[in-house]
Amino acid sequence: MTRHAELLWALVAKEFKVRYKNTALGFLWSVANPVAFALVFYFVFVHVLRNPTPNYLVFLLAGLFPWHCTASALSGAPTVYLGNAGLVKKVYFPRILLPMAALGNNVVHFLLVIVVAVPVLLVAGQPPSLAWLWAVPALLVVQCAVTLGLALILSSLNVYFRDLAELTAIFVQLLFFMTPVLYSETALPEKVRAILQFNPMYWIIPPWRELVLSGRMSGAGLGVGAAVGAAVLLLGYGVHRRMEGGLAEQL
Amino acid sequence: MPSSSDGCAVAFRDVVKAYRRLSTTGLKHALLHLPSFVREWRAPTIRALDGVSFEVRRGEAFGIVGRNGSGKSTALALMAGVLGPSSGEVRVSGRLAPLLELGAGFHPELSGRENVGLNAAILGLRRREIRARFDAIVDFAGVRDFIDEPLRTYSSGMQMRLGFAVAVHTDPEVLLIDEVLAVGDVEFQRKCLDKMAEFRKAGVTIVLVTHDFSTVLSMCDRAILLERGRVAAAGAPAEVAPEYQRAMA
Numbered sequence: 001m002t003r004h005a006e007l008l009w010a011l012v013a014k015e016f017k018v019r020y021k022n023t024a025l026g027f028l029w030s031v032a033n034p035v036a037f038a039l040v041f042y043f044v045f046v047h048v049l050r051n052p053t054p055n056y057l058v059f060l061l062a063g064l065f066p067w068h069c070t071a072s073a074l075s076g077a078p079t080v081y082l083g084n085a086g087l088v089k090k091v092y093f094p095r096i097l098l099p100m101a102a103l104g105n106n107v108v109h110f111l112l113v114i115v116v117a118v119p120v121l122l123v124a125g126q127p128p129s130l131a132w133l134w135a136v137p138a139l140l141v142v143q144c145a146v147t148l149g150l151a152l153i154l155s156s157l158n159v160y161f162r163d164l165a166e167l168t169a170i171f172v173q174l175l176f177f178m179t180p181v182l183y184s185e186t187a188l189p190e191k192v193r194a195i196l197q198f199n200p201m202y203w204i205i206p207p208w209r210e211l212v213l214s215g216r217m218s219g220a221g222l223g224v225g226a227a228v229g230a231a232v233l234l235l236g237y238g239v240h241r242r243m244e245g246g247l248a249e250q251l
Numbered sequence: 252m253p254s255s256s257d258g259c260a261v262a263f264r265d266v267v268k269a270y271r272r273l274s275t276t277g278l279k280h281a282l283l284h285l286p287s288f289v290r291e292w293r294a295p296t297i298r299a300l301d302g303v304s305f306e307v308r309r310g311e312a313f314g315i316v317g318r319n320g321s322g323k324s325t326a327l328a329l330m331a332g333v334l335g336p337s338s339g340e341v342r343v344s345g346r347l348a349p350l351l352e353l354g355a356g357f358h359p360e361l362s363g364r365e366n367v368g369l370n371a372a373i374l375g376l377r378r379r380e381i382r383a384r385f386d387a388i389v390d391f392a393g394v395r396d397f398i399d400e401p402l403r404t405y406s407s408g409m410q411m412r413l414g415f416a417v418a419v420h421t422d423p424e425v426l427l428i429d430e431v432l433a434v435g436d437v438e439f440q441r442k443c444l445d446k447m448a449e450f451r452k453a454g455v456t457i458v459l460v461t462h463d464f465s466t467v468l469s470m471c472d473r474a475i476l477l478e479r480g481r482v483a484a485a486g487a488p489a490e491v492a493p494e495y496q497r498a499m500a
Contacts, residue, residue, distance in 0.1 A: 003377055010372035014358060014365070021360045090352040091373055092332035161281070248333045249270060 004094055011101035016108055030109040031116060034064040041182055053184070055213065058126060062212035063181040063205045065117070069110035070147045070201065073103050074172050077151040078158035078165035085251040095244045096237075099155045103148050107140070121212070129215030138222060139207055145229030146200040149236030156243035159250045179205050200228050259344070260425050260456035261307040261330055266339035268325050268480075269295040295337065299325040301480035302339070309345075312447075312457040314467035314474035314488065316495055321477040323460045327351060327429050330458065345424030345456065348374065352429075354414025359403035363394055363413060366402050370417045384420045392416035412439060419446050425456045430463075444470075464488075464495050 020026040038060040045051040053059055080099050081088055088095065114136065118128055158164040179201040185193060196202050203225035211217045271292065281288045300322045307313040317323050328334040329341045331349040356373045357366050367388055371381045389395050392412040394405070402410060426447075447470065450457060459471060467474050467488050474491045476484040476498060484494035 003375065006378050007372045007375075010369050014356075014361065014369050017365065018358055018360055084356075086352065087356050087373065089328070089333060090331070091349060091355045093373060093375070163279070245335050248328065 004097060007093060008097050008101055008104065011097060012104035012108065015101055015105035019105065019109075027109065027112060030068075031113055034061065034068040034113075037068075038064050045182070055126075058121075058124065058212065059184075059209060060182070061117075062209040065110065065113050066143060066208045067176065067179065067181050067201075067205055069106050069113075070143060070204070071172050071176065073106040073147050073151055074154065074168065074175075076102055076106075077154035078168050080151070080155040081159050081247055081251065089248045089251055095247055096152070096240060099151050099240075100148065102155075103144065103151055106147075107144060110140075126212070129211075131215055131217060132211065135207075135211050135217040135222075139204070139211070139217065139225070142222065142225045142229040143204045145226075145233040146204060149229070149232035149234070150200075152236035152240040156240045156247070159247055160243065175199065175201060178202075180209075181205055184209075200232050203228050258309050259306050259342070260309045260311070261313075261344075261458060262340070262342040263303050263305050263326070263329075264340040264342075266300050266303045266326075266329065266341055267298060267337045268300040268322075268329060268334065269337040270297040270299055271295040298480050300329075300336075303477070303480070303482055304339075305475050305482060305485060307456060307458055309456055310451075310454040311473065312451055312459065312471045314471035315458065315460045315477060316462060316464060316467055316474060316491070317477035317483075318462065318498065322480040323462075323477055324351075324429060326477070327427055327458070327460050330425075330427055343425060346375070346422060347425050347427065348418050348421050348423030349427045350415070350418050350429065351427065352414075353411050353418065357402055357410065357414065360401055362401055363389075363398040363405065367398075367413065367417055370414065371421070374418065374421050376421055388413075388416045388420050391420070408436060408439060412442075415439075415443065419450075423450070423455055425458070426450060428457065428459045430461050462499075464492065468492070 020029060023029065025032070038057060041060055042057050045053075046056055077099060080102050081095075084098055088098075121128055154164060154168055158168075178196055178199050180188075180196070185196070185202065185206050188196065203221065207217050207221050207225065303322070303326065315323050315326060325334065327349075328351070329336055330343055331347065331351060332343070333349075333351075354366070354370055356369050358369070361369070364385075367385065368381055371384075371388075372378075376384075389398055392409070392415070394409050394413055397405065397409070402413075405413070447457065451470075457470075459466065461467060471488050473486060474488045475482050476491050476494050478498055483498065484491045
C-alpha cells in the first residue's frame with residue numbers, strides 16, 4: 001500500500017514537473033486561465049449587461065478557480081490511458097494510479113492558487129476566516145471525490161469508445177453553465193434549482209464562494225456534498241473496475 | 252506475491268487468451284452493428300494463445316520461440332500481469348522484472364535523475380531502495396556526467412542503458428526479457444549478456460522471448476516453440492531446434 005502511495009506521489013511529481021516545462025511563466029498559467037475568464041465575464045455581466053451583484057469580480061474568482069481545477073481534470077481524463085499506453089501495456093501496477101495522479105496534479109495547482117489567493121484577499125479587505133482551516137480541506141476532499149469519480153469513468157470508457165473524448169469537451173461546457181459559477185443558485189427559479197441539484201458540482205462551487213465571500217460554510221450543504229461525492233466516486237470506481245482488466249489489450 | 256514451494260517460478264495451465272476482433276471501437280460502429288458487436292464482445296474470437304501449458308522451474312533460463320504472431324508476446328504480457336487470461340491459469344511467484352520495454356514511463360523533458368526515480372518507482376522500488384541504489388544504477392549505465400541533463404539530450408543508446416540499468420537493479424527473482432538484447436551496440440549487448448550470466452549464477456529465473464534461436468541455444472536450459480497459439484515443441488534447446496527449423500522454413 002505504501003509502495004503504491006510512493007508511486008502515486010512519483011507520478012504526480014512527474015505530471016507537475018512536465019506540465020509547464022520550458023514555459024517562461026510556468027505555474028502562473030494555472031492562475032492566468034481563470035483570471036482571464038473572470039475578467040471577460042466581469043466585463044460582459046457588469047459593464048454590458050449591468051448585473052448588480054455586489055463584489056462580482058471576487059464572486060466570479062471564488063467560483064472559477066475551483067471550477068478550473070475540476071474542469072481541467074475532466075478535460076484531461078479521456079487521454080489519461082491513451083497518453084500512457086506504453087506504460088499500461090508493458091508494466092503492471094494498479095491502473096487507477098494514473099487517473100489519480102492526473103487529478104493530483106490539478107489539485108496541487110489548485111492548492112498553490114489558494115496560497116496565492118490568501119494575500120490577495122487580505123489586501124482586497126476580504127480576509128480568510130478561521131473556518132477556512134477545516135472548510136478548505138473538507139470541501140477539497142468532497143471535490144476530489146466527485147472529480148475522481150467522473151474522471152475514472154471518462155478515462156476508462158474512452159479507451160473503448162474514443163468518441164468520448166469529443167463528448168467530454170461538450171459535456172464540460174454544459175456542466176459549466178449548469179453549475180452556479182457565473183450566477184448565484186439563490187437567483188434561480190425553484191424548479192430549475194431542483195433540477196440543477198442533480199449536478200454534483202452544484203454542491204461544490206457555491207460552498208467555495210460562500211466561504212470566500214462570507215467566511216462561512218454550511219455543514220448541511222457540505223454533508224449533502226459528501227454524500228453526492230461518495231456516490232459519484234463509488235459509481236466511477238465500479239465502472240473503472242469493470243473496464244481496467246481489458247485496458248492493455250484495447251490500447 | 253506469495254512464493255510457492257513447488258519450485259515453479261512460472262506456471263501456465265491450459266491458458267487461453269482471446270482477443271476481440273473489434274479492437275478500437277467507436278460508438279458509431281457499436282450502435283450500427285449492435286448484434287455482431289454484442290456477440291463479439293461476449294465471445295472474443297481471435298485466439299492468440301489456445302490451451303498453452305508449461306512450467307518454468309525456479310532458477311531456470313527458459314526460452315520461448317516462434318514466428319511473429321505465434322503468441323510469444325501475449326504469453327509474456329500474461330506473465331507480466333499486463334493481460335489477464337481468458338481462461339486457464341497463470342501463476343508467477345517471485346519479484347518480477349519485466350524487460351518488455353526499457354525505461355517504462357521515461358519522459359524526455361525530465362532529467363536522467365528524475366527519470367531513474369520515476370522508472371524505478373514504476374518497477375516497484377521503494378523510495379529508500381532507489382536512493383540506496385542510485386549510484387550503482389548511474390555507474391552501470393555510464394551516464395554519470397549527464398545525469399542532471401534532460402533525457403532528450405541523451406543518445407538512444409544512453410537512454411537504453413539507463414533503462415536497462417534501472418531494471419537490473421530491482422533485485423528480480425523472475426526476469427522477463429522480450430528481445431531487448433537485439434538492440435544497442437556490441438559493447439552494450441555484451442554488458443547485457445554478462446549481467447544475464449550473473450543473474451543465472453545467482454539463481455534468478457529468466458524467461459526469454461526471441462526469434463533468434465542462437466541466443467536460446469547459448470543461454471537457455473529449456474525452451475518451447477509456439478505455433479499459432481499452441482505449444483508445438485518443448486524440451487532442451489537442442490531437441491526443439493529441428494522443430495524450430497521446420498516451423499521457420
